[in-house]
Amino acid sequence: MTFHLFHINEIYSNADGAVQFIELVGDSDHQGFWTGHSLTSSDGTNTNTYSFTTDLPNQATNGKAVLVATQGFADLGIVTPDYIIPNGFLFTTNGTVNFPGLQGGPVSYAALSTVGSLVVGSGSTVNTPTPTNFAGITGSLFGNVISGTDGPDNLSGTAGSDGIQAGAANDTINGGTGDDTINGGAGIDTAVFSSALENYSVSGTTTTSSDLSFTVSGIDGNDTLFEMERLRFTDKNLALDLKDGQAANSSIRIIGAAFGPATIEEHPDYVGVGLNLFDSGQSMLNVSQLAVDVMGNLPNDDFVDTVYQNVVGTAPSVTDHDFFTGWLEDGVYTQAQLLEIAANTEINAISTGLEGYLLSGIAFV
Known part of the structure; x- marks a missing residue:
């Protein structure tokens, strides 16, 4: 041997x-x-x-x-x-x-x-390294490889095809032109593009809920993004952190349950507020309480009817209305706690279209 x-x-x-x-x-x-x-x-x-x-x-x-x-x-x-x-x-x-x-x-x-x-x-x-592993899988390494640090970095690519690997912390990365592969690493990372969103196509690819990448194709080239949370165009921003527990996911869930699914795209400013709150470390319950306040601290009857309609898409039956209202009247849950529960349901994920946003991103300001 x-x-x-x-x-x-x-x-x-x-x-x-x-x-x-x-x-x-x-x-x-x-x-x-x-x-x-x-x-x-x-x-x-x-x-x-x-x-x-x-x-x-x-x-x-x-x-x-x-x-x-x-x-x-x-x-x-x-x-x-x-x-x-x-x-x-x-x-x-x-x-x-x-x-x-x-x-x-x-x-x-x-x-x-x-x-x-x-x-x-x-x-x-x-000029083009071609690393190959034992399984016979090969690839081409980029003409320029750029690495960040474990602090917040502003990284810029070249006019060619780059491989950019950011480290920890919140990084801002501009790949420039060329077909770039960018890994944001840990933190809340933003990829910057040179024109309006209409000049690009954005598509996500996923095999599991934890394996997600995005391709952004347009006038800057065809870029492949890993571990990227936000995209910044000259006219709009997109949030990509839409897996369960991430900021954009939680924001959409609460907005949909509190104000209705249509509000998600009608009010990108609401999405932006949610992102800022979650990025700053606020909990789902804290943000739910803020949403309850914006709803106007409705009476329990009206609150249950509103959230039920937003999540399920129909008015509650008398039995369902009385059941959920009873939780509030008896002090089992506060309105914020009940809103958090409703926001995290699978039916709310469906009604808000989360699966589609997962692969396209959601606009915010």
Whole structure:
């Protein structure tokens, strides 16, 4: 059983070392036992070491690529790495990469280009890196990769196709022209575009409630967005944080239940108020109370009839009216608590059209 009949095919790093990858390719089968072995990167003075704790998925390794990459690379969503190394693992100058028994020996380089990847076999740099993982999935890395910090950043792309990876905090990102891939990371992040919304198409793609990306196509190019909460156009804003528990989702639910589904699009200013409140840390109950106040602190009878009509789409039966009014009259719930319950129901999600907004965004001012 061996593990080492591999050669390094491609090495890449962006300027700050946040986005890096090493692609190794197998020269024989039955080379998948990697547990306990280490990959090293050195600049002659300092050495970074990554120890493998798992083997490859199988022993059919001949001609198979293994992708070892940083989390910054993984966050771009191009290709899933087989192993994650720390950001900055590779030295960008005077570097040497080694793996036990590496075919051809350690790979040394004077400098890594930050606009392309080093193809080790030819000793040349290609302008479009093509990382490939063990499953055979490959992709193209962008001509320019830009990384943010864990603080609030204002990031700008180039006229070409960029990969922009923001960090934590609330970031503002302008990809510029070109076909960009932008990951907002944690926080409330805003992508900025150069023209009015009518000059773009916005569409979401989802496979699960937690896996959602957006494509924005228009005069700035075709951009793919991950972990992006807001879009800013010259005439309108769109909120994309519409998954359960997120600010736009909660805002739409309360507006629909308190004022009716039509109000969501008729009053983008209401959506904006909701976003500001939730962004500032207000709870669903606190915002529900503010909505009750705006409704005019209706008598319990009128409150139940109004919310029921907004959520269900019909007036309540006498039995339903008396049941919910009884909760209020007996002090089981306050109006704000009952509004929160109604807002969070599945029927309210349907009546407000949340599923459609999830893939298109909702306008706000």
